[in-house]
Amino acid sequence: MESQRNILLIALLLVSFLIWQQWQTDKAPKPEPVLASQSGTDSSDAFVPESDLADGDIPATDAPVSAARRLVTITTDTLKLSIDTRGGDVVHAELLEHDDELNSDDKFVLLRNGTDFVHVAQSGLIGRDGPDARADGRPVYQAEQSAFELAADQDSLSVPMTYTNDQGVVFTKTFTLHRDQHLVEVSYRINNRSAEPVQAQLYAQLKQSEVDPDAEGGNALMASAYRGPAYSTTDTRYTKYDFQDVREANLNQTTEGGWVGMLQHYFVAAWIAPEQETNQLYSRARSNEGIIGFKAPLVDVAPGAEQTLTAKLWLGPKLQDEMAAAATNLDLTVDYGWLWFIAQPLFKLLQFLQGFVVNWGLAIVLTTFAVRGIMYPLTKAQYTSMAKMRMLQPKLVALRERYGDDRQKMSQGMMELYKKEKVNPLGGCLPILVQMPIFISLYWVLMESVELRHAPFFLWIDDLSVRDPYFVLPILMGASMFVIQKMSPTTVTDPMQQKVMQFMPIIFTFFFLWFPAGLTLYWLVSNVVTIAQQWYIFRQLEKKGLHSKAAS
Structure with a gap:
């Protein structure tokens, strides 16, 4: 030879x-371009999953809300987030340590809620008494101010937002961010001041348009990085579940812990479910958007009692060591293919x-x-x-x-x-x-x-x-x-x-x-x-x- x-x-x-x-990249049929009228700019006008109660317990959530709403900005050394007070969704996320382009003054935007492209991180409480299951739409939270920033002498920053329902139950949604980290803790404290038990269920999901008009065109001689949904369970360490899969079948996996994510080149947004709970992972196709999320178990809060439900949100680059510490198998989103062992x-x-x-x-x-x-x-x-x-x-x-x-x-x-x-x-x-x-x-x-x-x-x-x-x-x-x-x-x-x-x-x-x-x-x-x-x-x-x- x-x-x-x-x-x-x-x-x-x-x-x-x-x-x-390239064949792997091109074999799936391409979805139709996203229309501005289809995506809209209202992140709260979105799919809300059914709770574990019987069908019909969760009313529609498309009704308009008359209460005032605004964006709350949270800034640390690594992240700049915009939170929509309606629903408390993360509708914009900038990664402050990463330029959008080389030597650019603009920072890389991971989440955004535009007319031509949507990628947002949503969460809420459903169930019989969950505020996100109201007949008149999702709740509008109240925050003390419109902008919060991590001070030089602070290692962490907590931003509480509150909502009180007609029965006097106080729901406090708190975002906690830490210095030099890309992990966001999102917690719900349910303070039941009513005379009846409160039943609620935590859910969190990522919604993204199937077509990104700003994505760079692939080179015919180069393989393209994966963009789309993925998840992890105790049985399946890491699985891509692309937009075509979402359109063809609704994901329905039960697992202890687990996570769901939206992947793209170099970066990932992922909801990490409660580790010690048995959670249900799901997906839905809505218009030209894909949704992947999880539901935690139902909880009952007795009259006069309090209970806190917590999930974690990773918003950042694919840093293997940090992701491995944040959640089991999250580091596998750095996908080296079938030759990973080399x-x-x-x-x-x-x-x-x-x-x-x-x-x-x-x-x-x-x-x-x-x-x-x-x-x-x-x-x-x-x-x-x-x-x-x-x-x-x-x-x-x-x-x-x-x-x-x-x-x-x-x-x-x-x-x-x-x-x-x-x-x-x-x-x-x-x-x-x-x-x-x-x-x-x-x-x-x-x-x-x-x-x-x-x-x-x-x-x-x-x-x-x-x-x-x-x-x-x-x-x-x-x-x-x-x-x-x-x-x-x-x-x-x-x-x-x-x-x-x-x-x-x-x-x-x-x-x-x-x-x-x-x-x-x-x-x-x-x-x-x-x-x-x-x-x-x-x-x-x-x-x-x-x-x-x-x-x-």
């Missing part, structure tokens, strides 16, 4: 992978090295050195096998002349020759087969790891998660492939195959024009290390007389 055919194998595997990924260690290695060099580009370079160092025994076996195979060519030609079209005898003769000369015909393929999963895994690490978003390398490379703006790295990568091709011994005599091999560096350069700069950097450094290793191995083979004989 000569080097050129191995390169062709890489190309075929790579193209097949990209085509399969991607996870690669990311840990990247993260470890970055802690020393404080530069993600240098960490990629050092990771490449580590990977190629580990693979060196295979690389040495590859080039040794290539040299021995070249030496056997005259004997293989003689076998073909002797046996002609008798493939069985030809095969037997080749196997005896390989055994006699101690040559493994597959020795040149093994490093390629090992390297391809590593390449694909690193592709997903660079695609999914928010730490690399807007991470600079040096000079013109100011974002490793996007393509090289001047295409310098892809061109250098193609040139390094050309050098490897010229250094490698070959037995190809067919003119057509020779032309295909000559065009391989050009074809690969074209592919890599759109690849993330970090991935291209890895492949370029890997090629440079390969050139150095190849030069050293061939020198050792020349001392043994193998390379010179193979090249003669």
Whole structure:
């Protein structure tokens, strides 16, 4: 197996992978564009789930509310939230540590409630006495002021909002945010000042438009990151439940704990259900929107008693360590695909090295050195096998002349020759087969790891998660492939195959024009290390007389 055919194998595997990924992205039918009149701007005019009571106990919630409503703003060092006092929904969320675009003054907006796109986090109390089950619409909460901000000497900020029903029951919905965190605690304190028991049930859900008009168009040569619903149960650690699934069937899963989320590239919004309770996960399709949520168990609050119900809301980047601490399996939303068992260690290695060099580009370079160092025994076996195979060519030609079209005898003769000369015909393929999963895994690490978003390398490379703006790295990568091709011994005599091999560096350069700069950097450094290793191995083979004989 000569080097050129191995390169062709890489190309075929790579193209097949990209085509399969794009097919995965495009196979689902596209929903119709969202109309402004369908989405509206009223987050409270939304699906409210049935409680665990009999059907008919939950009246419609579309009736207008005459009470005044407003937005309450909560700002910490990491989050800026806007809460609609009607229902107490989070209708806008900015991530203050993340720019919308590189070097932009605007911050990344995770939740918003616009005319063309809706993504909001809703919660409430349903059941017989739940305020969100009222016949005249969802409750309008009262807050002491319209803006709250975490002070420099505070580690946490709690914002209570109250609503009192006609029976005198006081419902206090409190948002608690902590410094340097993306987790929001949302609690309901039910103070039953009435003479009758109060029965209520906590629910929380995420609503999102199926089509995002601001989403960047996917590149035909690049796999797209998943956007849509997902959930976790005790039986299923992490499952995507895309908008098509939501339209086709209502999710109905019962689990202890669990979470539901809306995923997108680098970021996630997720409701985390009470861990010690048995909760019901659900989904609904509404117009051109998808809804996924959970319901906690019904509770009874005796007259004169109080009870607090709590859920948690993650609003932030896909930071694996923080998400793992926030909820079981929430870190799996950093989806490395079916090669996660390779991607996870690669990311840990990247993260470890970055802690020393404080530069993600240098960490990629050092990771490449580590990977190629580990693979060196295979690389040495590859080039040794290539040299021995070249030496056997005259004997293989003689076998073909002797046996002609008798493939069985030809095969037997080749196997005896390989055994006699101690040559493994597959020795040149093994490093390629090992390297391809590593390449694909690193592709997903660079695609999914928010730490690399807007991470600079040096000079013109100011974002490793996007393509090289001047295409310098892809061109250098193609040139390094050309050098490897010229250094490698070959037995190809067919003119057509020779032309295909000559065009391989050009074809690969074209592919890599759109690849993330970090991935291209890895492949370029890997090629440079390969050139150095190849030069050293061939020198050792020349001392043994193998390379010179193979090249003669």
